[in-house]
Amino acid sequence: MLGEGIVKGLAETARNFLGSFVDEERLTTVEYPEERLPQAEAARNFPFLIYDGDDAEKGLRCVACQICEKECPPRCIHIEKSKDKKPDYVGKQQFYPAVFDIDVSVCMSCQICVEVCPFEAIRMDTQFELSTDDRFGGLLWTKAELAKTNEYYHSIHPTEAGETDARLDEEKAKVAAKAKPAEAEMQAKA
Amino acid sequence: MTQAPVQQLDQIFVMLKHWLVGYVPAAAQPVVSSLLSVVAILALFPALFAFTTVLERKGLGRMQNRYGPNRVGPFGLLQPLADGIKSLTKEDVVPRTADKAVHFMAPLLLVAASFLAYAVLPVGRNMAAVNLDAGVLYFFAVGAVAELAVFMAGWSSHNKYSLLGAMRAIAQMISYEVPLILSSLAVIMAAGSLSTVEIAGRQAGYSGIWPHWYVLTPWGLAGFLLFMIAATAETNRSPFDLPEGESEIIAGYYTEYSGFKFALFFLGEYLGMFAISGLGITLFLGGWSAPFSFLTWIPSWIWFFAKLLALIAVFIWMRGTLPRLRMDQLMNFAWKFMLPMALLVMVSAGVWRFLPHGVLRWIVCFVMIAVPYVLLGRGLLQGKKIGKRTYRFAE
Amino acid sequence: MSLSFLILALLTLGGAVAAMTLHRLVHCVLALTVALAGLAGLYLNLGAQFVGLAQILVYVGAVAILIVFAVLLTRGAEIASQMDSSRQGRFSALAGGVATAAAVFAVLAWVVLHSPTLSAPAATMTQVAPQAAMQQIGDALMRRYVLPLEVMGLMLTAALIGAVILALEEKPEAQ
Known part of the structure; x- marks a missing residue:
């Protein structure tokens, strides 16, 4: 009980104190908002819609099948089907959503809409700095705010996006392979 | 004035005061002179308090491998401004059954007592506000008033836990006053006077380059360590901050205070810390004198504040290192360890005075303190199992 | 009769009277502390530094705290509010108090008036530096x-x- 433990403790804190000025790695503080920690790849926050190409209207993958609207547990998705059709990624004529609203203040990020979508149209975004002071409309996102490009999807979830694109390319290849013999038949007949 | 520029810089505040007082008619001169000293103290030490709060938070942060506050102002140095605005604009909640008069007066009494203590500290050569013949006694008397303020705070809140916290705080303060006063008695014996100005003056000589500070003697070093430990306990600083640490667990004696009164309690506590550090500097570290004879060209008040900042840094360092002591550990430490050591320091100081100069008195005084220290340290450890904790059933 | 003596005397007397008349016991203790501090002020006014400061250190710092602890650790704080407040009880208490105070004052006055410092002529008194x-x-x-x-x-x-x-x-x- 001669105080050597106290002296050792004081030496330790002194080393911490002096080292924190000299050695940059000692200070593990991330000074938000100037610095941000990178998020894990599987991070998720709220959903967004994907469109291929440049035009958000023409390239939108969603075909308004309304499966996500029915499966969403807090029922925060509101979809209204369009009256006309437009071609999808394989060229088939499909409906598209005239209105696609997600109430993000209700959404619980359960990802069920992503799991049930058969068209790889809706995925989870990672943005979390979404505070707004507009109490009523600020967190109700429409189709225009939800639609983001496939490149953006690649930038936030590269592995998933790679797998999704591989699947979509496979589908396109299958449809093209079926179309080629059909075309050859048509040409042969004509 | 045909003084050398160095001496002029040293006495610049004294000369400023004389110049200002010269403008006042002779009848009012003593009052105005005292008033100027009071204004200087009232302006300087709260500013030091503000600076210390941000220093402490940044220092503790660096010791814990993080930044301290660094948003308000450059390197966070304007943080006290933000803290001041926050505490001034908070709602002042007083419990319905609290004793309003006593509840109001407790922080005021604490701050008043803490400010009164600065009157006898010699901040520089010829720069004590009041040169009392019994300066050290005055200091301890004023410190005793602070205990009463603590009790008033705890009792008036009408809260069991505040009361318990206040009683523990008073018990701690009273227990540690004994080693505090005994270790300063050793200095008073050596200096032959109770006046702080006299004690600081006696330590201003030099033998070769070494100063005549009392801390550079065996009994002085032990006395200084005892004094600083007792000072940490008197001002409720870590690791003796059970009265205020309880706030995190149950409640402390100022739990029912909010807003400005809470800020006043903090002000009072830190002012007490500075005052008692100042007394420690005056008694042991030579007051305003320079550490080496070739450094006397630096003004005396700069040396005092440099030593004060060093002691504040040591307080912050201890806070960042040591865990809190429990109440029974605290009391055992005061009565069973510090009191015998303080008595030995007094005896050693007396022996030092009457032995002739030379190696003999160094050896005798050192052995007189070191051997009981080791024996007491080992002896108090008997019967206590200090080591890795073992569990009867959980292994 | 200087101004400082008047103020300090009023403070001491006020504290003592408040210590007798306040309802809550802890208030009485604090008023007693004020009276003791006033006494210390009177000592300091007379130039007796040591006695005045020792009065603060011992009485305000230790004795007042002791009384406070005694009040808190017993049920004195609650009992005081249930004191006997009948007319008879109050009158007899007042009479007893006045008689005791008069007796103490008489003895003190006799001692002070017959003490050597007061009986010596004023010219031979020297101020103790x-x-x-x-x-x-x-x-x-x-x-x-x-x-x-x-x-x-x-x-x-x-x-x-x-x-x-x-x-x-x-x-x-x-x-």
Whole structure:
């Protein structure tokens, strides 16, 4: 009980104190908002819609099948089907959503809409700095705010996006392979 | 004035005061002179308090491998401004059954007592506000008033836990006053006077380059360590901050205070810390004198504040290192360890005075303190199992 | 009768009167503390630095806290509000208090008026320089009055040992 433990403790804190000025790695503080920690790849926050190409209207993958609207547990998705059709990624004529609203203040990020979508149209975004002071409309996102490009999807979830694109390319290849013999038949007949 | 520029810089505040007082008619001169000293103290030490709060938070942060506050102002140095605005604009909640008069007066009494203590500290050569013949006694008397303020705070809140916290705080303060006063008695014996100005003056000589500070003697070093430990306990600083640490667990004696009164309690506590550090500097570290004879060209008040900042840094360092002591550990430490050591320091100081100069008195005084220290340290450890904790059933 | 004496005397008297008349016991204790501090001020006014500061250190710092602890650790704070407030009780209490105060005042007045300092002519009184007062007290304690000093020390030691024994004895009973 001669105080050597106290002296050792004081030496330790002194080393911490002096080292924190000299050695940059000692200070593990991330000074938000100037610095941000990178998020894990599987991070998720709220959903967004994907469109291929440049035009958000023409390239939108969603075909308004309304499966996500029915499966969403807090029922925060509101979809209204369009009256006309437009071609999808394989060229088939499909409906598209005239209105696609997600109430993000209700959404619980359960990802069920992503799991049930058969068209790889809706995925989870990672943005979390979404505070707004507009109490009523600020967190109700429409189709225009939800639609983001496939490149953006690649930038936030590269592995998933790679797998999704591989699947979509496979589908396109299958449809093209079926179309080629059909075309050859048509040409042969004509 | 045909003084050398160095001496002029040293006495610049004294000369400023004389110049200002010269403008006042002779009848009012003593009052105005005292008033100027009071204004200087009232302006300087709260500013030091503000600076210390941000220093402490940044220092503790660096010791814990993080930044301290660094948003308000450059390197966070304007943080006290933000803290001041926050505490001034908070709602002042007083419990319905609290004793309003006593509840109001407790922080005021604490701050008043803490400010009164600065009157006898010699901040520089010829720069004590009041040169009392019994300066050290005055200091301890004023410190005793602070205990009463603590009790008033705890009792008036009408809260069991505040009361318990206040009683523990008073018990701690009273227990540690004994080693505090005994270790300063050793200095008073050596200096032959109770006046702080006299004690600081006696330590201003030099033998070769070494100063005549009392801390550079065996009994002085032990006395200084005892004094600083007792000072940490008197001002409720870590690791003796059970009265205020309880706030995190149950409640402390100022739990029912909010807003400005809470800020006043903090002000009072830190002012007490500075005052008692100042007394420690005056008694042991030579007051305003320079550490080496070739450094006397630096003004005396700069040396005092440099030593004060060093002691504040040591307080912050201890806070960042040591865990809190429990109440029974605290009391055992005061009565069973510090009191015998303080008595030995007094005896050693007396022996030092009457032995002739030379190696003999160094050896005798050192052995007189070191051997009981080791024996007491080992002896108090008997019967206590200090080591890795073992569990009867959980292994 | 200087202004400072008047103020301090009023403070002391006010504190003492408040200590008698306030309802809550802890308020009475605090008023008593004010009265003791006023007394210390009076000592300081007379130039007796040591006595005045020792008065603050001992009375305000220790005795007042002791009284406060005694009030808190017993149920004195609650009992005071249930005091006997009948007319008969109050009158007899007042009469007894006045009689005791008059007796004490008479004795003190006799002692003060017959003390040597007051009976000597004013011209021969010399002011004790406060510069030497501390040394004079120390000198007197160590030379002329060393026996009473040692006896007091012995008495305090006995009191301390007695307190420790009293506290120790409770342990075997608690077991």
